[in-house]
Structure formats: structure tokens, C-alpha cells
Amino acid sequence: MSSTTTEPLRGPSDEPVEEQRVRDALEPWRVDPEAFNSSLARRLAEAEEGSGGSEPDAGNPRSLSDGARSRFWRSPLLQRAAAILPPGFLHPDLLKSTGLGGGAAVLGKKIGVKGAPALLAFPAVAIFVLGLTFVAALRQATLGVNAKGADKDANTDDQLRFWWKTNGRAVLLLAVAAIIVFWGRPAEAILLMLLASMIALTWVLGKLQSAGLATRERLGERWGGMLMQVGIFGMMLTNALLRDSGSNLHAAWPACVLIVGGTACSLVGGWRPKSGGWTSQAKVHAVVSLGLVGMLYPSLRSAPTDRQRRLEYVEAFQGIPLNTAEWRPFALLSYELLRDGGRAPDLMRAETNLLKAVREDPKVSSYILSDAALLGIFNGEPLQEFADRYGVKNLLERDSALRHPAQSYFDIFVRSRLAPLNDAECDHVADRLLLALPEGPKFAALEETWWIQECLRLVGRLDRLAPHRPRIRDIVAASWRGSADSGGATPPARTFVDNPGFVTRRNLARFFSDEPTFYAVSLMAEHGAPSTVDLERVATACRMESIPSHGWFGGIDDTELIYSALWDRLNMDFEFPAESLGIRILRERVLVGCALLVVLCFVSTLRAPRQRA
Amino acid sequence: MEVQHLVDQFRGPLLGLLASWGASPADAHDLAQDTLVEAYLARERLRGDPGDPRVVGPWLRGIARNLHRAQIRRKGREQAEDPSVQQHIPADPRIADPGDADSEGGLSEEVRRALGRLKPEFATVLCMHYLEETSVRTVAAMLELPEKTVEGRLYRARIELRRLLEDSSAESAPSRDRSSQNDPSTTGSER
Numbered sequence: 001m002s003s004t005t006t007e008p009l010r011g012p013s014d015e016p017v018e019e020q021r022v023r024d025a026l027e028p029w030r031v032d033p034e035a036f037n038s039s040l041a042r043r044l045a046e047a048e049e050g051s052g053g054s055e056p057d058a059g060n061p062r063s064l065s066d067g068a069r070s071r072f073w074r075s076p077l078l079q080r081a082a083a084i085l086p087p088g089f090l091h092p093d094l095l096k097s098t099g100l101g102g103g104a105a106v107l108g109k110k111i112g113v114k115g116a117p118a119l120l121a122f123p124a125v126a127i128f129v130l131g132l133t134f135v136a137a138l139r140q141a142t143l144g145v146n147a148k149g150a151d152k153d154a155n156t157d158d159q160l161r162f163w164w165k166t167n168g169r170a171v172l173l174l175a176v177a178a179i180i181v182f183w184g185r186p187a188e189a190i191l192l193m194l195l196a197s198m199i200a201l202t203w204v205l206g207k208l209q210s211a212g213l214a215t216r217e218r219l220g221e222r223w224g225g226m227l228m229q230v231g232i233f234g235m236m237l238t239n240a241l242l243r244d245s246g247s248n249l250h251a252a253w254p255a256c257v258l259i260v261g262g263t264a265c266s267l268v269g270g271w272r273p274k275s276g277g278w279t280s281q282a283k284v285h286a287v288v289s290l291g292l293v294g295m296l297y298p299s300l301r302s303a304p305t306d307r308q309r310r311l312e313y314v315e316a317f318q319g320i321p322l323n324t325a326e327w328r329p330f331a332l333l334s335y336e337l338l339r340d341g342g343r344a345p346d347l348m349r350a351e352t353n354l355l356k357a358v359r360e361d362p363k364v365s366s367y368i369l370s371d372a373a374l375l376g377i378f379n380g381e382p383l384q385e386f387a388d389r390y391g392v393k394n395l396l397e398r399d400s401a402l403r404h405p406a407q408s409y410f411d412i413f414v415r416s417r418l419a420p421l422n423d424a425e426c427d428h429v430a431d432r433l434l435l436a437l438p439e440g441p442k443f444a445a446l447e448e449t450w451w452i453q454e455c456l457r458l459v460g461r462l463d464r465l466a467p468h469r470p471r472i473r474d475i476v477a478a479s480w481r482g483s484a485d486s487g488g489a490t491p492p493a494r495t496f497v498d499n500p501g502f503v504t505r506r507n508l509a510r511f512f513s514d515e516p517t518f519y520a521v522s523l524m525a526e527h528g529a530p531s532t533v534d535l536e537r538v539a540t541a542c543r544m545e546s547i548p549s550h551g552w553f554g555g556i557d558d559t560e561l562i563y564s565a566l567w568d569r570l571n572m573d574f575e576f577p578a579e580s581l582g583i584r585i586l587r588e589r590v591l592v593g594c595a596l597l598v599v600l601c602f603v604s605t606l607r608a609p610r611q612r613a
Numbered sequence: 614m615e616v617q618h619l620v621d622q623f624r625g626p627l628l629g630l631l632a633s634w635g636a637s638p639a640d641a642h643d644l645a646q647d648t649l650v651e652a653y654l655a656r657e658r659l660r661g662d663p664g665d666p667r668v669v670g671p672w673l674r675g676i677a678r679n680l681h682r683a684q685i686r687r688k689g690r691e692q693a694e695d696p697s698v699q700q701h702i703p704a705d706p707r708i709a710d711p712g713d714a715d716s717e718g719g720l721s722e723e724v725r726r727a728l729g730r731l732k733p734e735f736a737t738v739l740c741m742h743y744l745e746e747t748s749v750r751t752v753a754a755m756l757e758l759p760e761k762t763v764e765g766r767l768y769r770a771r772i773e774l775r776r777l778l779e780d781s782s783a784e785s786a787p788s789r790d791r792s793s794q795n796d797p798s799t800t801g802s803e804r
Contacts, residue, residue: 014772015772015775016768016771016772016774016775017724017771017772017774017775017778019743019771021721021724022724022728022739022743022771022774023743023744024721024724025721025724025725025728026629026632026740026743026744027721028638029628029629029631029632029638029641029642029740029744030628030744030745031624031628031642033624036620036624036642036645036646037617037620039646040616040620040646040649040650041616043646043650044616044650044653047650047654609655609657609658
């Protein structure tokens with residue numbers, strides 16, 4: 001590029017301006033290479049002297065150039081971050097040397113609108129410190145002050161006390177604000193806020209990393225500890241969140257993601273390249289994590305319960321002690337298994353024990369007797385003896401409504417077996433049953449209607465219910481909490497509960513408990529669903545409840561089995577559109593949130609520079 | 614990564630880059646040194662061949678950009694906290710007025726003003742290339758552009774600069790005519 005002589009400014013406009021004129025214009029920015037180099041060499045020497053070698057020195061801001069260091073210490077971000085960060089994240093000596101000390105002193109004055117990132121990070125920090133405090137308290141209680149490493153622990157405890165002294169009010173305010181803001185709101189909002197807070201915290205830490213204050217070792221240790229704590233102690237929380245969100249996974253999944261993520265952070269932070277091994281804390285984390293995941297492994301594999309498990313449950317049912325709490329789930333499950341067209345369950349064990357108990361104890365609940373009759377357990381028994389012993393009513397003597405159809409089922413069963421009812425008698429019984437059909441919302445309306453239906457089936461008059469279908473649908477709809485007219489006089493128990501909505505437990509179209517749900521679904525399958533009841537949401541609720549989650553280590557209870565049966569029945573009797581991918585992801589938002597948390601911590605650890613030995 | 618090689622190769626384009634972003638000569642000097650120091654100290658984090666300008670160039674550009682932004686923010690903050698502190702924040706974000714550093718005044722001053730009005734991509738390549746005669750290859754590597762693109766931009770930038778100079782010359786002609794009547798030394802060629 002040769003320079004040319006200067007020309008007058010005026011000339012042909014398609015000619016480029018002379019190169020030399022551009023060079024002349026840039027002259028003020030031109031430097032003397034030697035002076036520049038010597039100045040640079042001086043800065044480098046200072047920086048390397050500060051870092052103690054040629055390796056980049058994390059953990060020492062003196063490794064920065066004068067200008068950068070000066071900028072860094074003047075940064076309000078550092079001051080605010082240092083004010084709220086819990087013990088252990090930052091190099092204490094460095095903080096001391098900058099006059100920030102515990103840093104918390106500046107919190108009250110300096111955190112304002114300008115400190116938005118630090119302020120946003122505060123909730124996550126507060127939770128972290130809560131965990132640290134809990135662990136410290138646990139350690140003191142179990143190990144005592146004379147344990148190994150007591151000096152270090154005491155120092156941490158002092159720092160924790162100092163943190164709480166200076167930030168306690170802010171935490172209290174935060175807790176009160178969270179309660180006010182999130183009262184009655186979906187728990188997901190809290191998770192979302194925590195994620196935002198974690199993002200802010202990792203951003204703050206990123207800034208500190210770039211200044212060499214936060215090292216990989218410290219972050220790995222801290223994040224590892226925090227995630228492990230959240231994973232272990234937050235199991236109940238994730239369990240509740242999962243059930244609220246309609247997840248298809250066992251609650252052990254988010255816990256395992258947090259535990260494994262915490263271990264990954266510990267291992268990344270605790271790797272010592274020179275010795276080619278991990279720190280003892282990282283090893284402990286790995287062992288604990290392995291053990292926990294091993295224990296939770298059966299839960300991780302658990303899927304929604306299926307017909308086979310229901311079959312196993314009813315066939316293993318002992319039938320004693322004779323109480324309705326044990327018998328109702330057994331009866332409902334057996335009823336579904338008998339009617340769904342699959343292999344009929346073998347109820348011999350329950351039958352043998354029941355008959356034995358009946359002979360020994362004449363005071364057996366009429367509900368249990370009706371259940372047994374419904375399931376065909378009394379075939380071939382001395383029914384006259386039963387009729388005499390239990391005082392079976394003569395159903396034909398009166399015309400009034402059969403007020404207690406659940407107990408009446410056993411009466412009808414015995415009567416019809418002892419002396420088969422003729423058509424007129426069957427009609428008479430049917431008339432009395434239909435008179436008992438509930439009028440509007442009332443306690444146990446679903447249960448009574450269902451038993452009336454079964455009684456009519458027993459006398460071969462199920463078709464008599466056909467004209468009453470709108471009324472049955474009204475009964476179901478009245479039990480549906482979403483309908484406004486179900487309030488007021490409606491007894492709160494045994495009705496559908498809570499408001500309609502889509503995803504949360506609060507908003508799910510979920511019934512009060514498994515029994516009313518069973519009756520409602522069964523009635524809707526026979527007589528059609530009222531327009532006000534969203535069957536998709538009912539199915540979603542059943543699906544959610546059918547996932548084993550009560551037993552952390554793979555256990556299962558009868559409620560889950562009943563919901564599993566209802567899920568199958570709904571899918572058999574009704575058609576539902578397939579769920580979109582978005583909805584499925586939405587269902588797993590707790591797991592996604594936990595995974596994001598882990599990724600944030602892991603990336604933050606991985607990006608941090610190593611501390612020099 | 615050798616420091617001397619790094620400095621020799623990138624000092625000029627770094628200074629030019631910072632100048633094109635609006636840094637004053639003093640700030641550009643300081644920021645270029647900060648950039649090189651921080652790059653050297655963090656060299657372990659560089660992924661790729663440290664001898665390849667296509668790897669090192671964009672990395673340095675990123676560090677310089679962050680430092681420059683931080684400086685602007687800091688100056689803004691300091692001014693907001695203490696209005697009495699006068700900071701050099703150029704009105705035009707690209708080419709700063711060098712102030713006293715420019716001893717030539719006159720035509721160079723006009724060219725600098727015109728540089729400030731150029732499109733950023735044109736001003737950047739001009740500053741990076743002409744400040745220390747940095748090769749087109751290095752400029753292209755640092756900006757992550759093909760060499761042909763940089764060559765094309767250099768040429769078009771100079772044409773655009775000519776047009777801007779002509780425009781500004783036409784605007785200032787009446788006042789110059791008036792002043793030339795009072796000052797005989799300015800008659801004849803402009804330089």
C-alpha cells in the first residue's frame with residue numbers, strides 16, 4: 001500500500017481518498033512501539049508477580065492489571081455480591097484486604113435498585129445459607145466442638161452468625177413477601193423465582209470468576225453441597241410439586257437429578273490434576289450419592305400401576321381384619337377386574353378368611369357383606385342362616401324408598417338367592433330403589449346412586465335407570481366442585497373438590513378422594529358425562545394419582561391402584577386426544593427446573609478457573 | 614503464546630479497533646494494554662491454536678469489547694455520582710476527538726470528523742488497517758471476515774470518506790471563503 005501525495009479536497013467523488021490522509025488522521029492513536037512494549041512488560045511483570053508464576057491465578061485479584069484491578073474493586077457489583085454471598089464462596093483474605101470484610105455491612109446501604117442482580121440472587125443465597133446453617137447445627141449436635149477440623153468449622157460458624165446478624169432481617173422480609181405473594185398460588189411460581197434467582201447468582205459468580213475471586217474448587221464444593229442438601233432434604237417438596245404438576249414420573253427423579261448434579265459439581269471442583277485424584281469431600285459426595293441413587297433406584301423405575309399389580313393386590317388380600325377401610329379398596333379393585341374382560345381374579349383367599357370370620361363373629365359390617373355379595377363370594381353358602389343371623393329385611397313388605405342401598409344390596413342378594421324374585425317383585429324392588437335416587441347434591445350422593453345402580457343390575461332392572469340418566473348426570477355434576485351451584489348447602493365431604501383449572505393440584509379436576517372418584521367415573525361410563533365435567537382433566541388426575549409416590553423406596557398403596565383402574569376404565573370407555581409434546585414437557589416442569597438448576601451450577605463450576613496450589 | 618508475538622501482531626489493529634469504537638488515544642492505549650495483559654493471563658482458557666490469528670484475533674476483540682464497555686459504564690457511573698468529574702466520553706461513539714493530542718489540526722481534523730460519520734464497519738477496517746499498516750489477513754482474522762470482504766470494505770470506505778469530505782468541504786466553503794479574505798496564508802493549496 002503505497003502512500004500518495006496529498007490532493008485538493010475537491011475531486012471526482014468515485015475516487016477513494018488518499019491512504020496517507022487516513023494515516024495522518026489516525027496519527028494521535030499511533031504509539032511508540034518500544035514505549036508501549038515496555039509499559040506492557042511492566043504491567044505483565046506486576047501481574048505475574050501478583051499471581052506468583054506464569055499460571056493464571058484464580059483466587060487473587062492482584063493478577064489483574066492495575067486498571068482492571070482498580071475497576072474491579074470499585075465495582076458496586078462486587079460490593080453488593082460480597083455483601084450477600086454466603087461464607088465460602090469468596091476468598092476471605094481478599095475480602096479482608098479490600099476492606100469489604102464480611103461484606104454484609106454494605107448491604108443495607110448499598111443494595112438498592114442498582115443492585116438488581118445481587119438483589120435477585122438473594123433468595124437463592126438465603127436458601128443456600130439456610131442449608132449451611134442447618135448442616136452446621138447438625139454438625140455441632142452430632143460431632144461437638146472438639147471434632148477434627150473444629151477451627152475451620154468454628155470459623156464457618158462465625159461467618160454464618162455474622163451473615164445472619166446482618167442479613168437476617170432481609171431474609172425475614174423476603175420470607176414474609178414470599179408468603180404474601182405466593183399465598184395460594186401454584187408452587188411452580190416459587191420454583192420459577194428460585195430459578196431466576198439462581199441465574200442471577202451464577203451471573204454474579206461469573207463476574208467474580210472473571211476477577212479470579214471464585215474458584216472452581218470453591219464453587220464445586222459449595223454447589224455440590226447445596227444440590228445434595230436440596231436433593232436429600234427437598235424430597236418431600238419435590239414430591240408435593242410433582243403431584244401438583246401432574247407429572248408422569250416418580251418424585252425420586254428430581255431428587256436424583258439434584259443429588260447426581262451436586263456430585264458432578266463436587267467431582268469437577270474437587271479434581272486435582274497434579275495428583276490425579278479427587279478431594280475427600282468429592283469422594284464422600286460420590287459415595288453418598290451412589291448410595292442414595294441405589295436406594296431410590298426401584299422408585300426411579302416405577303411406572304404407573306397396571307392391571308397385573310391390581311390383580312396381585314386383590315389375590316393377596318387376606319380379608320382380615322374385617323373393616324371397611326380395608327375392604328372398600330379391595331372390593332372396588334376386584335369389581336373393576338371382574339368387569340373389564342381380562343383374567344378374573346382369584347378371590348379364594350379373601351373368601352376363605354371372610355367366611356371363617358363371619359362364622360366366628362356375627363357382627364360383620366353390612367357394607368362388607370354387600371361387597372362380598374357384589375363380588376360373588378357368598379355363592380354356595382348357607383344363605384338362610386345368613387338371613388336369619390343378619391335379619392335380612394323383607395323388601396317386599398313396604399313401598400317406601402330403600403334409603404340405604406349399600407346395605408340393601410346384601411338383603412336383595414340373599415332374598416333373591418333364597419327365593420328368586422318374580423318380575424313383579426323385581427319391579428317392586430326397582431321402584432323402591434328409584435325412589436331412593438338422591439335429589440340434588442347431598443352427602444354420599446355418588447355412592448348411593450352407584451349402589452342403586454348395582455342393586456338394579458342385581459334384580460335385572462338396570463334399564464329402569466335409563467329415564468333417570470339426566471338426573472344421574474346432575475348428581476355427578478353437582479359433586480363437581482367446578483360448578484358454582486354445588487356450593488352453599490353442599491356438604492363439603494365426599495364431593496369433587498377445588499376449582500377447575502389445568503395443571504396444578506389446586507386446579508385439577510380431582511375428586512375429594514378415590515372412592516367418590518370411582519363412583520363418579522363408573523356412573524359417567526354407564527350414563528354419560530355431564531357437560532360441565534371435563535373428562536380429560538379427570539383422566540389426567542387419575543393418571544397422576546396412579547403413579548406410586550407415597551413409598552419412597554418403591555412402595556405402593558391401594559389409592560394408587562384404584563386410580564390406575566380408573567385411568568384404564570376412562571381410556572376404555574372414552575376417547576381422549578393424544579397429549580402434545582408441550583403439555584408433556586409442562587407436566588415435567590419440576591424435573592426440568594431441577595435439571596436447569598443443576599446445569600447452571602455445573603456450568604458455573606466448570607467455567608471457574610482452578611486455584612493454584 | 615509469546616507475549617512479544619502477540620503484541621507485534623495485534624497492537625495496531627487493537628488500537629485501531631478501540632479508536633473506531635470511540636476510545637480517546639489515551640484510553641485506547643490503556644485498554645489495549647489491559648486487553649493484552651488479561652489475554653495473556655487467561656491464555657489457558659483459550660481454546661484452539663494460540664498461533665492462529667483466526668483464533669486469537671476474535672478472542673482479543675471480545676476481551677477488548679468487554680473492557681471498553683465496562684469503561685463506558687464506569688465513566689457514566691462516575692459522572693452520575695459526581696457531576697464535577699469530567700470524563701472524556703465522545704459524543705460520537707466511533708471516532709473520538711483526540712483533543713490536544715492532534716497537533717496537525719486542519720485537514721486531519723476534517724478526515725477524523727469524516728471517519729466519525731462513516732458506517733461503523735468502514736471506520737473499523739480503516740482504523741485497524743491504516744493505524745500500523747496491519748495486513749488485511751490479520752484484520753480479517755480479527756473481525757472474522759473473509760479477506761476479500763475486508764479489501765472491499767477498505768476501498769469502499771475510502772470512496773465514502775472522499776464523498777463525506779467533499780460534502781463537508783462544500784458546507785464549509787462560504788465560511789472558508791470569508792476567512793481566506795482575512796488571512797492571506799490560507800490561499801493556494803489547502804496543504
